[in-house]
Amino acid sequence: MAKNRSRRLRKKMHIDEFQELGFSVAWRFPEGTSEEQIDKTVDDFINEGIEPNKLAF
Template sequence: MATNRSRRLRKKLCVDEFQELGFEVNLTYKENAGDSERDDFLYAFLTALDGLELGYVGGEDYGFVCLARRGSVNDEQRQQVQTWLSGRGELAEFTASPLMDVWYPERPVNVTA
């Protein structure tokens, strides 16, 4: 594919200066967590993300956090999500990946993004 793209095309493809960042989360619940407790946790998690203007795509144990509108998640928002997750009693553990490209996960993160 050509690398000499117009600004309009770079924006449409979400590349270069228009790269959008997010991060993956893996959630491990305590063994005694039932379905209703998991559902309640997921509802609270989605509500908390909504308050931070973030979106979540995934299931109850794995997903991707991105900005709810066009743009990138920043390190501060990622840290806020980690802090919220660490305060939850339903989880045995969780992991959050470093920031990564939302559209092209195999591509490195631009320094300017």
């Protein structure tokens, strides 16, 4: 059954247009991976996955 809720209540409950979705990322690099390679991988992920999709981190 649909409920009519005020904008303030929808915002407080994080529903409808205020719904927030998320995901987690876990990194595992082989032992001996250089700090530069790790930085490049993380930067590439941000530049190619996060920013083009207008996601926040």
